[in-house]
Amino acid sequence: MNEIIFLDETSSTNDWLRERCETLSDKTCVTAERQTSGRGRRGHSWETSEGMLAMSILFKDPPDVPTLTARIGLSVCDAVAELYPALSQTGIKWPNDVIVGNHKVCGILCESFGIGDCVNVICGIGLNVSQSEEYFKKVGLPNAGSLKMLSGIELPKKLLCEKIRERAIIRAGELFCGCYEEYRARVLNIGKEVRILRGNDERRARAVDVAENGCLICEDEGGRFEVNSGEVSIRASEGYI
Ligand code: BTN
Secondary structure: OOOOEEEEEEEOOOHHHHHHHHOOOOOOEEEEEEEEOOOHHHHOOOOOOOEEEEEEEEEEOOHHHHHHHHHHHHHHHHHHHHHHHHOOOOOOOOOOOOEEEOEEEEEEEEEEEEEEEEEEEEEEEEEEOOOHHHHHHHHHOOOOOOOOHHHHHOOOOOHHHHHHHHHHHHHHHOOHHOOHHHHHHHHHHOOOEEEEEEOOOEEEEEHHHHHHHHOOOEEEEOEEEEEEEOOOEEOOOOOOO
């Protein structure tokens, strides 16, 4: 049975699913009011404040795993557009940060692991629902924004969780080729100068497109090359995106 589990506190909702995945059914979703060891991409810690929705969904052996992270980003865009009509113009900072008006409203951490011949994926979503501008300044996140701050509307986290889960299940069952043009149209980095961070290495290039496999196509004096989302973080050369 597919379900949503509501917790007051856990270390990380991704870890909670991982520890129990063998007994949980496909598409189980968990959300927590507080995470004591929330994680972001590339090993960063992720603070879970009161106004943030922290949720994770377990996908057992989903199709097209390498592009799942991009499709989960689209599912958050779908949910935001449906619940906040004024915020329908969401963008994506490749591979899957959801951006509204130059502010990051959502970060996504997809972690995959093999069991036998299957690859399972846990998709963790951290959505800024109702924090204030002052809060983000105070915690040193000037580029972050919440849906309430950007729309003036505060919706319950439960409603957002249910809508994102509904959209994520649909998107996870689709192939990337079915949403490639839609995804590409949302990617804000295209045409921008970027810094590609891999471990301690940094390479500067221009992002020129998204490939049909979900990679970011970049170009520098050596020519064009593809960047895989699993390995890197993309920063703007100037500004935030
Ligand atoms: C990022 O932008 O770096 C990704 C952040 C992902 C945070 C979410 S919150 C729910 C889930 N549990 C975690 O520990 N991380 C993800």
